[in-house]
Amino acid sequence: MNAVAPLTQGAAVVVQGLTRRFGDGPAVLDRLDLAIAPGEFVALLGHSGSGKSTLLRTLAGLDPVTEGSVTRPRDVSVVFQESRLLPWKRVWQNIVLGQDGANRRDRAASVLEEVGLGHRVDAWPLTLSGGEAQRAALARALVREPAFLMLDEPFAALDALTRLKMQRLVSDLWTRHRCSVLLVTHDVDEALLLADRAVVLERGRIRTNLPIPMERPRRHADPRFEHLRGVLLESLGVHDD
């Protein structure tokens, strides 16, 4: 990281020339470059198997960096498609798992309040609905005050109505916390509703890098929305009609 390119200057997350392969297989990530500014919301799209999760896992420190380099803030949080709550700890204990200090329960309760789960502080995780469990997972991510938040298809398993609510919640939380966000999603509309920029991954490389210059709150009816959606679908190889 001695020669920082001008584009990546001041970025919170910088990925340069990242290549990753499993065994002797083809490169899942292929000399990938990506920079995310502080407070920027980036949506990562791509077909199944295009390497989205692999990139996210590398950024989360779960997978090793073997070729290329990755710079990221120290405090990061991850939310996966499954809530991954410990069933044997009450919801609030899951939220502050591994956190030290006084008032752990109060801190958990206040962040649970923030995600609309204030009434389930003492519940057992297995009694939560799918949407509630993802809210709890979001709370667990936020209580650590991350500078960089990664979301790997966090709403993919939820019903359409719950997903809409969760998208609004993430939008609110991001407005308040202003951390950098990398959201992996299949859903073009979700990307257009939430992100500052959409990045399309294809065979381990970035195929499209599309700024979304729309003010919030965004509306599907906006003609720019329609246009950007056409562009994204096009670059995903899906044609609208």
Add this chain to the structure above:
Amino acid sequence: MSGTLIRTASPVAERGRGRPVWRPALGVLTRYASPVLLVLLWQAACSAGLLSTRLVASPVQIVATGWALTRDGTLQTNLLVSLARAGAGLGIAFVAGVGLALVSGLSRLGEDIVDAPMQILRTLPALALVPLFILWFGIGETPKVALVALGSSFPIYLNLHKGIRSIDPKLLEMARTLGLSRARTIRDVILPGALPDLLVGLRFAVGISWLMLVVAEQVNADSGIGHMMMDAEDFLRTDIILVGLAIYGLLGLASDQIVRFLETALLSWRPSHRAARSA
């Protein structure tokens, strides 16, 4: 009668759990009607002289003998001796089983060293070791406690080891992203996750401990329920033998209930049948 006790110990409780609450008390009556009828028939057969008391004592006689043995203290003394042996053996088995399972469950090296021998040893029927144990440990308390300990450590080891090894890798990954230390991960993720399996192991272990004890006390002992029964054999006292059997049955039933109680108390996070929600 005693046979009934032993046989029904867990199946009855098992059925009782799944039974819908609305089922009327009549169900309970019909469930106990046939054992009661059998006991009555048995009593009638003995009273009518169809069954020789040399083969089997009558229910009334068993109750009377049980009462007499309690009054002169024989029963309590022997029961305490048996309980102490089972308790000591189970205690050793618990410590050894849990310790070995932790070593082999939490480290690859530990698994290589511990698991293979355990898997080989567990295929040996523990009871076949009785002659060796008597040679090694003589005829005191040691061989009896050792036999109980040996037999019941395997279910504890095997179940806990399996429990540790089958922790959801996604939870372990989550622990890593949350920055949990290894010690914290073991305490907060691995051990609680393996606890249900440990309790299953404990339940098997308790069952096996009585089995071991019965054999150990009947082969050679000068006290204990098993000894009391063997002693009675010399005098053709089938009533005492049947009292002993009934005690074993009750012990099995009671210890099973204790483990069940532990499960309810320690695994309260599992949604019960009632509270289970469709996700």
